[in-house]
Amino acid sequence: MTERRSPTIRRRRLGAELRRRREAAGVTIDGVAERLECSASKISRIETGHTSATPRDVRDMLAIYGITGPECEELVQISREARQKGWWHPYGAVLAGAYVGLEAAAHSIRAYEQQAVPGLLQTEDYAKAMIRAARPDFTAEDVDRRVSVRRARQSLLKEDDPIDLWFVLDEAVVSRPVGGDVVMRAQLERLVKAADLPNVTLQILPFEAGAHAGMDGTFAILEFPEPSDPEVVYAENATGGLFIEKSDELRKYVFIFDHIRAAALRPEESVAYIAKLAKEPLWKARPRGFMSI
Numbered sequence: 001m002t003e004r005r006s007p008t009i010r011r012r013r014l015g016a017e018l019r020r021r022r023e024a025a026g027v028t029i030d031g032v033a034e035r036l037e038c039s040a041s042k043i044s045r046i047e048t049g050h051t052s053a054t055p056r057d058v059r060d061m062l063a064i065y066g067i068t069g070p071e072c073e074e075l076v077q078i079s080r081e082a083r084q085k086g087w088w089h090p091y092g093a094v095l096a097g098a099y100v101g102l103e104a105a106a107h108s109i110r111a112y113e114q115q116a117v118p119g120l121l122q123t124e125d126y127a128k129a130m131i132r133a134a135r136p137d138f139t140a141e142d143v144d145r146r147v148s149v150r151r152a153r154q155s156l157l158k159e160d161d162p163i164d165l166w167f168v169l170d171e172a173v174v175s176r177p178v179g180g181d182v183v184m185r186a187q188l189e190r191l192v193k194a195a196d197l198p199n200v201t202l203q204i205l206p207f208e209a210g211a212h213a214g215m216d217g218t219f220a221i222l223e224f225p226e227p228s229d230p231e232v233v234y235a236e237n238a239t240g241g242l243f244i245e246k247s248d249e250l251r252k253y254v255f256i257f258d259h260i261r262a263a264a265l266r267p268e269e270s271v272a273y274i275a276k277l278a279k280e281p282l283w284k285a286r287p288r289g290f291m292s293i
Contacts (some may be wrong), residue, residue, distance in 0.1 A: 009105035011082040012049035013229055017075055018061055019047040025065040035064055052083050099234050099241060100153065102222050108164035110257050111220035112205075116178070117187060118167055119150045120157060121194050126187040129179030157197065166201040168214075168260050174204065174274055177283045188278035195271045203264035204273055213259035221253055 022032060029047075033040040036057075043061075045051035053061075058079045062072045103109070111118060116130055127147045131138065138146075156163040174191070177184040195202045205212065219235045233244040233253045244250065265273060 009102060009224065009229060010078050011052055012102075013226070014053060014058070014075060014078045014082050015047045015049040016228065017078075018053070018058070021062065021065045021067055022047070027064060032061060032064055036060055053079050054083070055079050099243075100149070102232060102234070103153065103163075104156065105224060105229075106163055106222040107225040108166070108223045109220055110166045110223075110254075112168045112170075112214045112218060112257060112260050113173055114170045114214070114218050115172060115176075117169070117173055117191065118165075120154055120165065121167070121191060121200075122150055123183070123187050123190050124151065125183045126179055126190075129183055133178070157194070157200070162197070162199045164199045166203075166261070168203045168205055168257070168264050170205050170214075171207050174277055175282045177281065181281070181284070184283075185278050185281065188274050188281075192271055192275045192278065195267070195274075201267050202270050202274070203261055203267055204270040205260060205264040209263045212263050213256045219253055219256075221250075221257060 022029070029040050029043045032043050036043075042051065046053045046057065046061075055076045058076050059072065062068070062075060067075075109120075116122075117126060119127070122130070124147055127150050128143055131143050131146050135142070157165070174188060178187070191202060194200050205214070217235060219233055221231060221233050223231050230245065230247075231250050231254075233250060235242045235244060244253065264270065
């Protein structure tokens, strides 16, 4: 399996390796900080992958742990790669770069979406309409930049080693005409086409399922090809999102996703339903002004 080269995942992996060696050496974070004359928070953020470490930082930390030679040089090289800029770097002002970096390295994503088609499957017109509605303060340039990012991210679907996607979409996602009739029909047709890919599985969670395990909100579980890179959950919210990495919380989200997909229509039923909606959309069947009745 070819590993996608993401500086985000290298920073995360480097931090885990440094933490493992510190613990094996019996040294505390405070002890490292004192020796390096820096703050304990800096060491902690390096170990959690939230801050890049310079090659000199890595050499100095490993010297404290008694690590030299090829093992040291390998980790120093990872630190160099972790400090490179990902393709998404120029768009840092318009997206959650940490998530895109993890997505770029992921082997698979399992996700539940309540309101919108996932970015990896959006058409350009749908993406524009959704962004404009969600962020009326954005300029046309802001919208175009975000759409460009979505297009670039979608290359993950058709690489030589494409990402595996399993999306469960609430029925609301395919029932609300984002961008109007023409735009939404085209989006539904895109979903049907995407489901033909061997690496994409789509399910619809119907309204009649009632209350379900995913009512707390949208989330994505990212899995990576290397055993040394543990899964991470990204729970989305209005201000960006939250990364969840604790093993007990990860297990909870895997449990929730399994229950959601069990309650959803089977993949073949889901795709047939989406195809039907593209021809006979629900928003066309509802009488105008029904909310005033």
